[in-house]
Amino acid sequence: MNRFELMKGLHRGGGDKMLLLVFDGIGGLPNEPGGKTELETAHTPHLDALAKNGICGLHVPCGAGITPGSGPAHLGIFGYDPFEYNIGRGVLEALGIDFPLQNGDLAIRINFCTIDQDGLVTDRRAGRIATELSTKLCEKLRQIKLPGVELFVEPVKEHRAAAVLRGPGLYGGLNDSDPQETGKAPLEVKASNPDAQKAADLANAFAAQAREILKDDQPANMTLLRGIDRFETLPHFTDVFGVRAAAIATYPMYRGLSRLVGMDVLKTGDTVESEIETLREHVDEYDFFYVHVKKTDSYGEDGNFDAKVHILDEADPLLPQFTEMGFGVIAVTGDHSTPAVMKSHSWHPVPTLLHSACCRPDDVSVFGERACNHGGLGVFPAVDLVPMILANGHWLQKYGA
Amino acid sequence: MNRFELMKGLHRGGGDKMLLLVFDGIGGLPNEPGGKTELETAHTPHLDALAKNGICGLHVPCGAGITPGSGPAHLGIFGYDPFEYNIGRGVLEALGIDFPLQNGDLAIRINFCTIDQDGLVTDRRAGRIATELSTKLCEKLRQIKLPGVELFVEPVKEHRAAAVLRGPGLYGGLNDSDPQETGKAPLEVKASNPDAQKAADLANAFAAQAREILKDDQPANMTLLRGIDRFETLPHFTDVFGVRAAAIATYPMYRGLSRLVGMDVLKTGDTVESEIETLREHVDEYDFFYVHVKKTDSYGEDGNFDAKVHILDEADPLLPQFTEMGFGVIAVTGDHSTPAVMKSHSWHPVPTLLHSACCRPDDVSVFGERACNHGGLGVFPAVDLVPMILANGHWLQKYGA
Numbered sequence: 001m002n003r004f005e006l007m008k009g010l011h012r013g014g015g016d017k018m019l020l021l022v023f024d025g026i027g028g029l030p031n032e033p034g035g036k037t038e039l040e041t042a043h044t045p046h047l048d049a050l051a052k053n054g055i056c057g058l059h060v061p062c063g064a065g066i067t068p069g070s071g072p073a074h075l076g077i078f079g080y081d082p083f084e085y086n087i088g089r090g091v092l093e094a095l096g097i098d099f100p101l102q103n104g105d106l107a108i109r110i111n112f113c114t115i116d117q118d119g120l121v122t123d124r125r126a127g128r129i130a131t132e133l134s135t136k137l138c139e140k141l142r143q144i145k146l147p148g149v150e151l152f153v154e155p156v157k158e159h160r161a162a163a164v165l166r167g168p169g170l171y172g173g174l175n176d177s178d179p180q181e182t183g184k185a186p187l188e189v190k191a192s193n194p195d196a197q198k199a200a201d202l203a204n205a206f207a208a209q210a211r212e213i214l215k216d217d218q219p220a221n222m223t224l225l226r227g228i229d230r231f232e233t234l235p236h237f238t239d240v241f242g243v244r245a246a247a248i249a250t251y252p253m254y255r256g257l258s259r260l261v262g263m264d265v266l267k268t269g270d271t272v273e274s275e276i277e278t279l280r281e282h283v284d285e286y287d288f289f290y291v292h293v294k295k296t297d298s299y300g301e302d303g304n305f306d307a308k309v310h311i312l313d314e315a316d317p318l319l320p321q322f323t324e325m326g327f328g329v330i331a332v333t334g335d336h337s338t339p340a341v342m343k344s345h346s347w348h349p350v351p352t353l354l355h356s357a358c359c360r361p362d363d364v365s366v367f368g369e370r371a372c373n374h375g376g377l378g379v380f381p382a383v384d385l386v387p388m389i390l391a392n393g394h395w396l397q398k399y400g401a
Numbered sequence: 402m403n404r405f406e407l408m409k410g411l412h413r414g415g416g417d418k419m420l421l422l423v424f425d426g427i428g429g430l431p432n433e434p435g436g437k438t439e440l441e442t443a444h445t446p447h448l449d450a451l452a453k454n455g456i457c458g459l460h461v462p463c464g465a466g467i468t469p470g471s472g473p474a475h476l477g478i479f480g481y482d483p484f485e486y487n488i489g490r491g492v493l494e495a496l497g498i499d500f501p502l503q504n505g506d507l508a509i510r511i512n513f514c515t516i517d518q519d520g521l522v523t524d525r526r527a528g529r530i531a532t533e534l535s536t537k538l539c540e541k542l543r544q545i546k547l548p549g550v551e552l553f554v555e556p557v558k559e560h561r562a563a564a565v566l567r568g569p570g571l572y573g574g575l576n577d578s579d580p581q582e583t584g585k586a587p588l589e590v591k592a593s594n595p596d597a598q599k600a601a602d603l604a605n606a607f608a609a610q611a612r613e614i615l616k617d618d619q620p621a622n623m624t625l626l627r628g629i630d631r632f633e634t635l636p637h638f639t640d641v642f643g644v645r646a647a648a649i650a651t652y653p654m655y656r657g658l659s660r661l662v663g664m665d666v667l668k669t670g671d672t673v674e675s676e677i678e679t680l681r682e683h684v685d686e687y688d689f690f691y692v693h694v695k696k697t698d699s700y701g702e703d704g705n706f707d708a709k710v711h712i713l714d715e716a717d718p719l720l721p722q723f724t725e726m727g728f729g730v731i732a733v734t735g736d737h738s739t740p741a742v743m744k745s746h747s748w749h750p751v752p753t754l755l756h757s758a759c760c761r762p763d764d765v766s767v768f769g770e771r772a773c774n775h776g777g778l779g780v781f782p783a784v785d786l787v788p789m790i791l792a793n794g795h796w797l798q799k800y801g802a
Contacts, residue, residue: 064782
């Protein structure tokens with residue numbers, strides 16, 4: 001049976017409040033052989049207490065050996081099969097700036113970059129230009145005329161922007177024009193299937209006109225197009241799982257992804273403290289809250305083991321503020337692992353704890369990778385997490401008689 | 402998404418060298434209640450050291466409770482779904498003697514056997530006749546005329562031979578003519594589907610003519626036909642996984658299976674030492690090496706617990722020769738379990754260790770069934786092993802953005 005059809009048939013309403021607290025890229029590796037991971041190193045007595053009284057395990061974001069991007073990784077912990085629902089980064093980026101995407105829109109992530117007189121990329125991020133400058137460059141790019149489609153160009157942050165093409169017959173299946181390294185020319189966008197040819201032609205036309213328009217701008221004199229994909233609404237979280245869901249995230253990407261699955265995105269500030277404040281203000285309005293902490297991933301990507309540890313050290317004392325809000329179910333996990341020693345996302349399973357009055361306790365008494373190996377949740381697919389949260393919150397009725 | 406399509410989209414090239422060391426039938430059971438398994442009994446300090454510094458678990462070859470033959474078991478650890486790619490033993494046998502199978506060939510494994518005057522089987526292996534004798538018998542069988550197809554008959558080893566029928570319209574879905582016990586007549590080959598009827602008729606015609614031709618030979622006066630199946634090329638390992646792969650195996654079956662998935666089969670001798678020598682000679686030429694040790698299974702099938710232990714005792718001191726060759730990833734496992742106490746293959750999950758610089762260490766410090774139960778790999782499907790090896794060798798790029 002289709003998983004979502006199954007879920008839809010099990011709604012019963014009226015359960016406990018649920019919190020899914022996501023430390024982006026929380027999973028890690030020891031910095032040296034025989035050492036501890038970031039999470040194992042951090043001083044986290046409150047997380048450990050939740051682990052001790054709850055049930056632990058590790059989720060596999062996408063599948064054995066598969067390192068997920070942020071999109072697929074988040075779909076997984078939201079209960080959506082990341083292979084069935086494959087979302088381009090352009091779509092996420094546009095959703096993350098509150099762009100009102102419509103079904104069938106083609107969304108493109110833009111990096112302003114620098115090319116030399118031979119057309120070779122010398123800086124893929126144009127020196128990370130200020131958002132004010134890229135805002136002006138986006139205004140210029142709105143001059144671009146593409147036949148038969150409406151064009152929107154919006155700044156995101158620093159060198160990043162988003163373009164949306166709206167019109168009939170725009171399908172995904174396109175490569176990035178980003179050559180991924182300097183010293184190479186931007187790539188031509190090619191269609192991997194015949195349906196995508198129109199979109200490929202328009203993307204290349206966009207890039208050619210952008211080059212002409214920006215030719216006298218320094219350092220941002222060209223665009224790289226990335227994550228080009230068609231937007232299609234996903235099944236709505238509330239329809240599928242039967243609960244009112246809200247998202248609290250400081251970064252646009254994660255707000256965008258939450259909106260994609262139909263969560264209400266709550267306005268918040270730049271810090272975990274502001275996220276907690278937002279949660280407190282709205283805690284009575286929803287059944288399920290997703291709260292995202294970004295910096296564990298950021299420091300992992302930077303290779304900064306100690307700073308990643310420190311984020312966890314700092315977050316742990318805030319835990320009582322979450323637990324005191326009366327959640328019947330608290331799940332703490334990450335979307336994927338980002339070991340500082342690898343300076344990148346990785347395939348490693350992600351430590352997960354689930355705390356409720358009716359979770360079956362196991363022998364795990366600290367929250368860490370090695371400890372979670374011995375937990376009652378075992379090593380499980382990420383898409384199983386939301387159904388387990390719902391069950392622990394008494395939101396699912398019996399299957400069959 | 403199709404697993405192989407996913408894998409093809411993740412190639413990035415340029416990773417570390419990888420070794421998959423397979424002790425056939427390594428998994429076992431205690432000889433008596435409360436005892437240790439063969440692997441737990443063996444003195445394996447080098448394997449234990451790899452386990453301690455690596456990550457461990459147990460793979461399930463085909464599915465819960467399913468005892469695999471050598472074919473499906475090997476497909477699994479090569480990353481091929483053993484239910485999607487169901488290979489008859491006849492096909493493997495023919496590949497194992499370097500027979501140049503073509504797409505659409507029907508391959509049959511032959512056992513020379515002894516029947517009495519009533520046509521009842523008295524010895525399913527004709528006293529394990531010498532290879533020289535079965536070579537002569539195969540020459541006789543080449544007289545067999547089958548309408549519309551070309552026939553090849555080749556000796557394999559002792560009482561075993563292979564036949565290949567080449568012609569249009571030959572499909573699998575046939576039972577063995579081997580009654581599996583003495584005192585019964587060879588079975589008629591029947592088609593389980595209409596497409597297979599032609600092949601069934603030809604197989605029965607082969608058996609009838611063979612009986613006539615061999616009627617005066619003793620003890621091998623009849624053939625039993627087994628593992629009759631059509632040969633179809635499988636997706637090529639290099640195309641699917643993006644690495645150059647070579648196989649080193651002393652037994653024809655495993656060379657055949659390696660060739661079936663497109664591995665280069667390297668010429669080697671009869672011992673593990675010769676396999677190591679072959680590996681050393683070719684280590685620079687490939688990315689992924691599969692090395693097969695047969696005798697753990699053979700002694701398991703014989704019910705010889707102590708001899709199976711001894712094979713592991715003897716192999717362990719050779720481990721440093723493998724590890725000193727500079728592999729970035731070393732995986733040690735079996736294709737299935739062969740508990741000596743059962744004298745047969747079994748369904749039990751198979752101890753597995755994975756060692757690399759970026760595997761996440763767990764608390765396992767010895768390589769054995771009970772210890773692996775606590776490992777970070779958990780209990781996982783065999784087909785997940787190759788993707789995990791590739792991930793640890795940095796051969797896979799990120800999925801999605």
